[in-house]
Every structure is written in structure tokens, then in C-alpha cells.
Amino acid sequence: MKAITLITGASAGIGAELARVFAKNGHELVLVARRQDRLDALADAIAATGRPRPAVLTADLERRDAVANLAAELSSRGLEPVIVVNNAGFGLSGAAAALDRAEQLAMIDLNIRALTELSLVFIDSLARHRGGILNVASIAAFLPGPGMAVYYASKAYVLSFTEALHRELSGRGIKVTALCPGPVQTEFQARSGMRLPPIARIVELSAQEVAQIGYRGLMRGKRVVVAGIGNKIAVTLLHLIPNAVLLASLQNRR
Numbered sequence: 181m182k183a184i185t186l187i188t189g190a191s192a193g194i195g196a197e198l199a200r201v202f203a204k205n206g207h208e209l210v211l212v213a214r215r216q217d218r219l220d221a222l223a224d225a226i227a228a229t230g231r232p233r234p235a236v237l238t239a240d241l242e243r244r245d246a247v248a249n250l251a252a253e254l255s256s257r258g259l260e261p262v263i264v265v266n267n268a269g270f271g272l273s274g275a276a277a278a279l280d281r282a283e284q285l286a287m288i289d290l291n292i293r294a295l296t297e298l299s300l301v302f303i304d305s306l307a308r309h310r311g312g313i314l315n316v317a318s319i320a321a322f323l324p325g326p327g328m329a330v331y332y333a334s335k336a337y338v339l340s341f342t343e344a345l346h347r348e349l350s351g352r353g354i355k356v357t358a359l360c361p362g363p364v365q366t367e368f369q370a371r372s373g374m375r376l377p378p379i380a381r382i383v384e385l386s387a388q389e390v391a392q393i394g395y396r397g398l399m400r401g402k403r404v405v406v407a408g409i410g411n412k413i414a415v416t417l418l419h420l421i422p423n424a425v426l427l428a429s430l431q432n433r434r
């Protein structure tokens with residue numbers, strides 16, 4: 181079996197940059213998302229740098245059978261993950277009671293269910309290779325998010341689950357890291373209907389910077405990586421403020 185790094189949500193934004201960083205550091209890749217044309221273009225671009233061309237697998241990870249199908253496809257191609265990068269995710273902006281319920285549940289299917297299944301399904305192969313799991317959370321994981329309630333809660337799950345897994349799998353030689361980016365200009369804003377407030381510019385990083393920080397954090401075996409000094413300060417301050425005060429000060433996003 182050939183050892184590969186599996187990256188979800190590689191067709192855009194942070195995931196595409198993670199693919200470039202992993203490829204640059206000599207990892208052979210399998211790229212996963214729904215848009216095949218985007219994945220093919222990225223695979224071609226990576227191949228053009230002289231690295232092996234990543235394999236491309238299209239999957240809608242909101243579907244219940246997606247991970248089982250993905251695992252079967254990898255196995256039939258003689259590929260086994262040494263690292264899994266759970267990056268695919270989306271948010272929705274608006275009051276939870278007003279937003280479409282099916283869409284919010286689909287967000288949970290992607291951000292939580294698929295991430296959990298993909299974190300667990302390849303553990304034997306990750307352990308054999310002393311590999312790792314990089315789960316993309318967010319600084320949203322550190323506070324409740326009125327106006328984006330389900331998204332924030334989904335990222336709190338990712339952070340909590342990943343920290344616990346870090347502890348559980350350390351004895352098997354598997355590195356497990358939660359990457360917590362702050363604001364990054366990607367397709368995320370258009371899909372979520374979220375507008376970044378001007379103040380977010382202060383802590384904004386590029387997708388490329390976030391990908392490099394995430395890669396380094398995983399390789400160093402960090403449990404949690406908050407991307408960028410501004411976000412680190414913000415998260416430290418958040419720990420000092422009671423949720424009641426925080427919630428009273430947060431305006432509902434439209």
C-alpha cells in the first residue's frame with residue numbers, strides 16, 4: 181500500500197494551500213472535495229512544480245455514505261493515509277431559528293460527523309506510519325456565536341474532540357492537532373453570508389500563512405495551534421471574560 185496524505189476541502193481556500201504546503205514538503209496527496217475541475221487544476225499545478233501529481237477524489241462529505249465510499253476507493257487504489265487533514269467545512273450566518281434547518285444539519289454532517297468519521301476510520305494505518313490528524317477548527321471554537329450559533333458550536337466540538345484525541349492517540353504515535361484560524365479571505369465568507377468587520381483586518385491572515393502554520397504545528401506535535409499573534413492574544417483574552425458578559429456584548433450578525 182502507498183502512504184498518502186488525505187486532504188478534504190482541497191478545492192479552495194485554506195485546503196488548497198494546505199495541499200501546496202504538504203506537497204512542497206514531500207507528501208504524496210489525495211485531494212477531496214465536490215468540484216472535480218478545481219481539484220484537477222490544483223493537482224496539475226502541484227505536478228508542474230515537479231512533485232508527484234496528487235490523486236483526486238470527488239465526494240460530498242455531507243452524505244452519510246461518503247467516508248465509507250472514500251475508504252473503499254483508497255483501498256481499491258492501494259492507497260493508505262499516513263496523515264488525514266480534515267479541512268472541509270462551512271458556516272451559515274443568521275439566527276439559528278431563522279436559518280434553514282436542513283442546511284444547518286448539513287453543516288453538522290460536514291463539520292462534525294464527517295470529520296469525526298475520517299479521524300477514526302484510518303487510525304490503524306495512521307498508527308502503523310506514526311502519522312497524524314490535522315483538524316481545522318477556528319477561533320470560533322472558543323466562544324458561543326449568536327448569529328452563527330451552529331457554526332461556532334460545530335467548531336467547539338472540533339476543538340474538544342481533537343484535544344481529547346490528541347491525548348488518546350499519543351500512546352500510538354499519532355500526532356493530533358487542532359488548527360484554529362481567525363479571519364481568512366476565502367470562499368467561506370460568500371458561502372456563509374458573513375461580512376468581515378473592518379476590525380477583523382487587524383488579525384486577518386492569508387490562507388497560505390494559515391496553511392504553513394498548521395503544517396508546522398502538526399509536525400511539531402502541537403495539540404492546539406491558534407494561527408497568528410493577534411488571534412492568540414484574542415483567545416487569551418476570551419478565556420478571561422465570562423460568557424454572560426461576552427454574550428451581552430456580542431451583536432447578532434445578520
Ligand SMILES: NC(=O)c1ccc[n+]([C@@H]2O[C@H](COP(=O)([O-])OP(=O)(O)OC[C@H]3O[C@@H](n4cnc5c(N)ncnc54)[C@H](OP(=O)(O)O)[C@@H]3O)[C@@H](O)[C@H]2O)c1
Nearest residue numbers: 189191192193194213214215241268269318364366367368
Ligand atoms: N475563512 C475563514 O475565515 C475561516 C476561519 C476559521 C476557520 N475556517 C475553517 O477553515 C476550513 C476551510 O475553510 P475555507 O475558509 O478555506 O473555506 P472555502 O474557501 O469555502 O473552502 C471550503 C472547502 O470545503 C469544501 N467543501 C464544502 N462543502 C463540502 C462537502 N459537502 N463535501 C466535500 N467538501 C466540501 C469546498 O469544496 P467544494 O465546494 O468543491 O466541495 C472547499 O474546498 C473550514 O473548516 C472553515 O470552517 C475558515
